[in-house]
Amino acid sequence: QVQLVESGGGLVQPGGSLRLSCTASGFTSYYAIGWFRQAPGKERERVSCISDTDGRAYYELPVKGRFTTSRENTKNTVILQMNSLKPEDTAVYYCALDTEDCSSWPGPRIHWGRGTQVTVSS
Numbered sequence: 479q480v481q482l483v484e485s486g487g488g489l490v491q492p493g494g495s496l497r498l499s500c501t502a503s504g505f506t507s508y509y510a511i512g513w514f515r516q517a518p519g520k521e522r523e524r525v526s527c528i529s530d531t532d533g534r535a536y537y538e539l540p541v542k543g544r545f546t547t548s549r550e551n552t553k554n555t556v557i558l559q560m561n562s563l564k565p566e567d568t569a570v571y572y573c574a575l576d577t578e579d580c581s582s583w584p585g586p587r588i589h590w591g592r593g594t595q596v597t598v599s600s
Contacts, residue, residue, distance in 0.1 A: 480504045480589040482573045487594030490563055496596060498558040500573030505554075505589075509579045512536075512547055513558050515569035515596075525571065526558060527580035536580045540566070563598045571596050 486498040502511065512527035512535075526547040527536045535547050546559040556573065570593040578585025 480575060482575060482589060482591035484571065484573045484591045484594040487571065487596045489597045489599065491600050492564060492598055494563050494598070496560045496563065498560065498571055498573075498594060498596075500556045500558075500591060502554045502556070502573070502575055505575060508575050508577060510574075510576045510583060511549070511556050512574060512580070512583075513556075514572045514574055514584070514590075515567075516572070516593075517566075517569040520569075522572070524583055527583055528556060529580045531579050560596070563596075565598050567596060568598050569596060570594065 481503050483501050486496060490496055509530050510527050513525040514522050515525050516522040524538050525541055528547055528549055544562045548557050572593045573591035574588055576583060576585045576588040
């Protein structure tokens with residue numbers, strides 16, 4: 479079975495940084511891997527995505543310019559570097575792997591991690 483394990487969440491002050499890591503296993507191929515988040519009372523939303531088709535990273539507008547996502551050497555680990563954090567970034571962040579490309583996220587066969595809590599507060 480596909481397994482995704484996130485780590486690196488925590489409590490930070492506004493303007494601070496966190497580095498989230500996702501390690502995936504149990505898959506043979508995918509088109510996209512990246513991150514979603516869900517804040518209390520809100521629906522899960524896309525954060526970032528790395529396409530295995532073109533190798534590019536894509537970001538949703540609220541995090542663009544502040545967050546950076548990258549894939550490490552083994553290809554099964556994805557990093558989300560979160561800088562200049564704002565209180566509105568507070569959410570549970572979920573790693574995701576999909577057989578649909580980034581432009582079609584979330585696809586019907588997407589796989590989810592359990593999530594890691596990120597809290598931005600003074």
